[in-house]
Amino acid sequence: MSAPTRTPGTLEEGQTAVGPMLGGSYDTTKQESFPQTEPTTLAGRIGRHVQILEQQLVAYNLEARGIQRVEEHERHAVGWKDYLQVFLLWVSINLAANNVTLGMLAPAVYGLSFLDASLCAVFGSIIGSIPVAYIATWGPASGNRTMIFARYTMGWWPSKLVVLLNIIVLIGYALIDCVVAGQILSAVSPNGSMSVVVGIIIVALISWIVTTFGIQIFHQYERFAFVPQVIVLSILFGVSASNYDLSTPSHGDPRTIAGNRLSFFSLCLSAAITYAGAAADFFVYYPASTSPWKIFSLTLLGLTVSFTFVLILGIGLASGIVTNVRYASAYETGQGALIVEGFSPLHGFGKFCAVLVALGLVANIIPPTYSSGVDFQILGRYAAKVPRFIWNTFGVVVYTVCALAGRDSLSVIFTNFLALMGYWVAIWIAITLEEHFLFRRGKGGRGYSWTAWNDRSKLPVGAAALVAFLVGWVGAILCMAQVWYIGPIAKTVGEYGADMGNYVGFAWAALVYPPLRYVELKRFGR
Secondary structure (H helix, E strand, O other), X not given: OOOOOOOOOOOOOOOOOOOOOOOOOOOOOOOOOXXXXXXXOHHHHHHHHHHHHHHHHHHXXXXXXOOOOOOHHHOOOOOHHHHHHHXXXXXXXXXXXXXXXXXXXXXXXXXXXXXXXXXXXXXXXXHHHHHHHHHHOHHHHHOOOHHHXXXXXXXXXXXXXXXXXXXXXHHHHHHHHHHHHHHHHHHHOHHHXXXXXXXXXXXXXXXXXXXXXXXXXXXXXXXXOHHHHHHHHHHHHHHHHHHOOOXXXXXXXXXXXXXXXXXXXXXXXHHHHHHHHHHHHHHOOOOOXXXXXXXXXXXXXXXXXXXXXXXXXXXXXXXOOOOOHHHHHHHHHOHHHHHHHHOHHHOHHHHHHHHHHHHXXXXXXXXXXXXXXXXXXXXXXXXXXXXXHHHHHHHHHHHHHHHHHOOOOHXXXXXXXXXXXXXXXXXXXXXXXXXXXXXXXXXXXXOOOHHHOOOHHHOOOOHHHHHHHHHHHHHHHHHOEOOOOEOXXXXXXXXXXXXXXXXXXXXXXXXXXXXXXXXXXXXXXX
């Protein structure tokens, strides 16, 4: 469905001047004039100053857009470079040290062999990337941010629960990135003179500066950010490969090994699928005529290639812990220290490469920081009045403090937080797929009115989605396998259980949503 046209140069109610995230230029001529009368209340004066600040951001070619839909006339034409940008964007974001440390968990925590771990990592990340590629196609189609699009499946009020969970995921990812970067920078400093705390603060500060003042520059940078990372990570492969243990089998009895394989497979799936909560955000300035198959294919390819590269690298490094005393000692210090140890044969140049790896994490921190600022605005009308850059600042403060508090427990954060947060995305994906293919698509489908993104009377009530979402969570809880809790069904597999939360949560939600949604449509008509 094409969006209705408006007179160029006009703004919707509550909309600020905008600029494209990917390509194009910012138009600073389409701004609302501020009232000349001075507000009499304190709140009014504060609001006026915030508006002036936003106007100044736009005047300096910086984005001040919030959650408003991007109209068709505000988007830019796409060519082969823009489609290439889709692939490079995901490679640049994902080719980061945090995913290297994720791969380390297979031998170090789950006791898997190199072969078992590699197969689980590759296929787990591919399965998890498919929903991300699907959600990314809705950016050009709708012109709406991902969590605004969630209103069309979850309804006005239930979607806020999804938004809140997505904010936790985004901040959690940034937290992990900061800890890994801090560990690397600390390990390369002379005799560890720079503490992990200082490294965390440096990376968080750089990310805050870019998301607040330079998102347009960042998207230009994303076209080339993968180049230094490919070079230094390839060097790491070359100098460390001789220390990989390719022969030691997985530890445990057959049932325990099966459970550990499934748990690590699920962890890699969760690492990929959590990108779905922000996947459409990066393509809202692509026109509605953009090929969805190209967006889907290039997103899937970019994620698959980058995940495969970094996860296998991490698995290889951690496999050497058993046979290499220096690797074992470094891992006890932290996963970031093991990356630095992998570069050790290169001496000073190796430390330089490690610094580049640490700084490469900035590319992985900026997207969740940016998207969290938008998602905060979706929580309510009062939150929407707070400019995005203020929410970005709040998010940076939160994940920096959490990173400082959890800097000594990275593997625990990974194995608990990441898998747990993947559950809700899998459940939401099940509801989204059924809403589209069963109730919106085809001759009898209801279609989408993208201009109704902020009109709760035209959005689904959300009762069916909320019930299905909660039922899915019940299934996930019964089948999750975490350090602090193993569900009764998950306990039946091996000594440590098997994490099946993603699959059972998806299936249970998919089973109950269609009949509930049918009843909801019959009762409310929307």
